Amino acid sequence: MKERALIRDIRSGRQAIGGLIRGIGDDCAVFQAPAGDRVLLMTSDTLVDGVHFNRDFHPAESLGRKCVSVNLSDIAAMGALPCYALLCLSLPNDLPRKWLDQWRHGFDTQLDAFSCALIGGDTTVGRDLVVTVTIVGAAPEGDILYRNRAQKNDLVCVSGPLGSAAAGLSLLQKGVREQAGGGDKKFNRLFKAHLDPEPLVRLGCFLGQSGLAHAMQDISDGLATDLAHICTESGVGAVIEEQFLPCDPQLPVAADQLGVNRLDWMLRGGEDYQLLAAVAPEQIDSLNRALEENGFSPLIVIGRLTEEEGVFLHLSSGRREEISFQGYEHSSGD
């Protein structure tokens, strides 16, 4: 555990990779390679208007932050620190300047919050608003957590409540809105989970540095799909227990109001951006103790990896059903 060093790194993320030699204003961005045993990580995600977001209810500034956060989450999910970003924007001619300014403010403040510098990109016109963000990160090679190193009998752990983003999106799509002026906070956390999710960069780095997890990824396509990714890549299966699946107390209220099965959101809803980790049973106590000592919530154990292939849900009723790859799909990337 090197918590003090970690905090220092996150405050000045760019030091993790080496200095920027040339940013925007040339054919390419140029930067120094990370020193020592650090390796580089890269991830790109595309968000398309009308597919990944709806401008009718997605405030521009939140969306700007989210375009950064979904990529930061991929870096966090491997236990690394983000350093640099590239932004490619395809903009419709009729996009209001004010909307774009607010979007950009959200984008910039979220990069700043994680000490990540914008070093390049491209802006063009197009019929759809399409945003592609690329993030570069770095980490000591030994800290990186892959999908394919999970082991039979590992505990399946998640970092927090499931299904909040899917519930928030469903509410918004049905016209339910947060009351202005702060009166009605009935679903505020569900709305935020969809509109402005928090990338768990500090937690991801801590788990990477701890050396106490075997595999990790973020939950972007829904637990059923993302756990199936870890299982397929690692050659194992999983059984998860309905009774252990965590949800926000606002979620059952929303499920009742919309007449939806809450389990559907929790298993198949995308964009939770919680971390999903495989941890050896004999390590979970010391890991959770270390997490709590360092100001994090403990991981929540929801099941176990097995020899038998496939991801299964053990229902509270005693029934067992296969749920492999039943997650949310609007994209098929990483």
Next chain:
Amino acid sequence: MKERALIRDIRSGRQAIGGLIRGIGDDCAVFQAPAGDRVLLMTSDTLVDGVHFNRDFHPAESLGRKCVSVNLSDIAAMGALPCYALLCLSLPNDLPRKWLDQWRHGFDTQLDAFSCALIGGDTTVGRDLVVTVTIVGAAPEGDILYRNRAQKNDLVCVSGPLGSAAAGLSLLQKGVREQAGGGDKKFNRLFKAHLDPEPLVRLGCFLGQSGLAHAMQDISDGLATDLAHICTESGVGAVIEEQFLPCDPQLPVAADQLGVNRLDWMLRGGEDYQLLAAVAPEQIDSLNRALEENGFSPLIVIGRLTEEEGVFLHLSSGRREEISFQGYEHSSGD
């Protein structure tokens, strides 16, 4: 000059940067940092259907190659070697599978041709076909050619004919097509310049390694704009001579056929992907000798950098006119 070493590098481009640890199949791609004094370069470009290309006359395979080439050209323009690529695709539901397969074949073969590995990206649906490619390259820090190091009195040099891509595009937009079966080759090089431009990676590396150029960039937005970039960034001006501007012999024929002023294509036409370099007058002879000895065409001197700001064209008629930033604009990125 380290020509043998250069050729070896290009044959096995990835060695220039360090090994790939994890490609597609995880939250991020992971790769080793380049060794020694090498630094990293990154560039991203977005191409939008109906803005940057027209599927009515752009064969899918050529377009796949071009989506790689426009990014390779940015790496080449700084004297570096490309190593890794990320591909983000937004695909309309009605895009024919056969078209996509051909596009992908072109994309893959062009990456292979430059020893560049696809290591990540994202695929999503969208109304428009939008392609964003990110390329990572590497080079010894001392080899990199920036835009902002040009000096007063430097010669303005280009690597080859200007305006071919703009002429090819104009012909295609007017319905002129190449004859199938290879009969009529009247405009074949102009068509190719638009449909399937050649990124000058070997030449760019050679110029970087030579140490004989002060500044460089590729001509993607037209000579008038790209030369203005070098001038603005370097705090100089330029005068170029109409009589020295090179063009393909097919270009005047096309200009006559369409009733267009050829100079307009040559100065303001985008997407030439020739290299534009600033070279000290006392270095040009030894540089051009070295180029010829190594199988390259010599650079063509078209003008000179001046103290006075602005980019000026000295016409054959004796008249002088300012042309700064008059280039082609469908994008405003790097």
